[in-house]
Amino acid sequence: MKKIKAAVLSGTDKDFEIKTLQITEELAPHDVRVHMVASGICHTDEAVRNGQGGQFPFPAVLGHEGAGIVTEVGRAVRSTKPGDHVVLCYDYDGYCKNCLNGRPAACVNWNRLNMEGTRIDDSVPFFTEDGTPVKMLFNQSSFASETIVDDRNVTVIDKKIDLRKVGPLGCGFVTGSGTVFNGLKPEVGSSLVIFGTGAVGLGALMAAKITGCSKVICVDIVPKRLELAESLGADFVINSKESDPVAEIRKITDGGANYVIDTTGITPVMQQAFEALASGGTFAPLAVTRHEFKIDHPFADLTSYEKTVKGVLMGEAVPQKAIPELIEFWQAGKFPFDRLEKFYSIEQINEANQASISGEVIKPVLIIDPDYQPA
Structure with a gap:
């Protein structure tokens, strides 16, 4: 051997x-x-x-x-x-x-x-x-x-591409972007909220801007990460240590967001993410976690508002198709x-x-x- x-x-x-x-x-x-x-x-x-x-x-x-x-x-x-x-x-x-x-x-x-x-x-x-x-x-x-x-x-x-940079396209960035491109497929002009601005969350942010979401909102507790999210195109940022994110999201979106992604896997944050949804909205919890997310009253909290909780694994991406597309977006300055x-x-x-x-x-x-x- x-x-x-x-x-x-x-x-x-x-x-x-x-x-x-x-x-x-x-x-x-x-x-x-x-x-x-x-x-x-x-x-x-x-x-x-x-x-x-x-x-x-x-x-x-x-x-x-x-x-x-x-x-x-x-x-x-x-x-x-x-x-x-x-x-x-x-x-x-x-x-x-x-x-x-x-x-x-x-x-x-x-x-x-x-x-x-x-x-x-x-x-x-x-x-x-x-x-x-x-x-x-x-x-x-x-x-x-x-x-x-x-x-x-x-x-x-392509052999001209720097291999030191592109490995993360195989998971973190394809998961975040693919959740938007393939899992949620937001309509042009829709609102999308991202809880957590790590690699998955920021991948989702960049994809949301490509798809034409009009209100992309990022929520985190680290000011530098929120500043980075703004520099990548976030329309609004919320520091959830300083204000109630659900109230702020409802104010910005006039009642609730069309789509919400959670990348934190923290139980109270996932609950906030679900509460921030508008009627007919879709929530995608993405984190690898053993923490619980509960819907206590399915009819009152889910069915009557026609909300959806959607599992999205690996951004529902076909790697051999998605990775070259992300590289093209990157080369065009969009990702x-x-x-x-x-x-x-x-x-x-x-x-x-x-x-x-x-x-x-x-x-x-x-x-x-x-x-x-x-x-």
Whole structure:
């Protein structure tokens, strides 16, 4: 087996440790071997680390916002070839009824493929030096110098694009933008409120401006993040430490918002988000959290106002379609996601993760290959 470097998590609430692992040299027919250049850190990684995402098997290599260069492919792979530059996203089976209907984020095997720590045949590509299997996340595990993924994890991009920047398009930014583009599909002139101005929330903000929402409102408790939201096009910002967000939203929208997104996963905030809806409005709670959201009186609070609570996973995005579209928006100056990024070396992963947890940095990006030079 070949030796690689990876950030390994040994258990819940542990720090990441940089270790030497072994990676299998034999590829299955649909496998793609990727030399990793960079990876974003997502709040889902932290939810797995701290247990908010539920039980997860350890030891594990996390990371699911990877970007790198294909070095080898299995004999059945047709979507990519060695030398291609790629962004990695979630896995899906490609043959269930939802995948065949163009909804891979609703794949009936989504959790099995992405959140149970192994590939579909229960195997893993990573092992400790003494032979202990090391689990995966999103069939990707991008916090490693090399990984093996399925060809459905892969989206090929132009080699001129800086791979250090685009990994977060594989989760945080595609989730936020896709929730608007695909999940909510707001009408031109509608109002949309976003609770939480992290990567997902700001991705939703930029998408809302592209779609033509006339009143885009961002709610947070950190003044610098609200200032950033304004610079990205928010029409109104509300500091919920200083004023009642529900009252302010109702005032701005003349009764309530058409669409509301919550990215915080905090119970009282989710309740506020639901209360801020107008009659006929739709609420999308997006955070990976074990906190509760309740509707105590379904008829009085939901049915009689024809409100909708909608689950949207991964922005309902088809990665191979959505990621190139986001890159086009970025190149046109309409989706400046790279303004939200800060680079760290992979050895600084714990520092970078803490900066994400605290809100100091919107999107930390780990540089895994420091020798990479963009074209």
